[in-house]
Amino acid sequence: MERVKKLEASGVIRGYQALLDGKKVGKDITAFIGVSIGNQRDIEKFARQMMRYPDVLECHHVTGDESFMLKVKSANTGSLEKLLGEIRSVEGVTRTVTRIVLSTAKEGQALEIDAGLAEVGHARKR
Numbered sequence: 001m002e003r004v005k006k007l008e009a010s011g012v013i014r015g016y017q018a019l020l021d022g023k024k025v026g027k028d029i030t031a032f033i034g035v036s037i038g039n040q041r042d043i044e045k046f047a048r049q050m051m052r053y054p055d056v057l058e059c060h061h062v063t064g065d066e067s068f069m070l071k072v073k074s075a076n077t078g079s080l081e082k083l084l085g086e087i088r089s090v091e092g093v094t095r096t097v098t099r100i101v102l103s104t105a106k107e108g109q110a111l112e113i114d115a116g117l118a119e120v121g122h123a124r125k126r
Contacts (some may be wrong), residue, residue, distance in 0.1 A: 012113070025053075027073035030078050030101040034066030035093055042092025043067065050088050055083055066097065 007013045022030065035123035037046055043061065046068065050059040070087075074080040080098075088096055 004092050007113075022073045029072075029074045029077060030104065031072050031074070031080060032101070033070040033072060033084070033087065034097040034099075035068040035070060036065070036095040037067040037092045038062045038094040039092055046090055046092055050087075053083065053086070055079070066083060066095075 004013065013026075022028070035046070037043055047059055047061065049072065050068075052054045054070075055072045055074045056070050059072055060069045061067065062069045072080070072083060074083060080100075084096060084098060088125060
């Protein structure tokens, strides 16, 4: 318990959350949406706007063809279509590419921590 408290105090453990089954809470559709932003000055504004949408679970500024990759869970294709319309209307968005998940073999956010941490919050140098 002392180790957990040290990990919490150092910010390694950022919080706790319940893992919900999306289908059982009415979120039947999982999709990944690639979003292209036309102007660099709109990057931060777009990221802030995505915080307003509860169906947007993750928002990552990425390299590659798109500027952002979003992970969303939505009730159905109609609510996904509405969300896409809202995302496309955000200033700076030039293009979206949506991929709907058919099935999921693995999903999670658990990270393993090196049991031999030399100092809480800092991994050993190898």
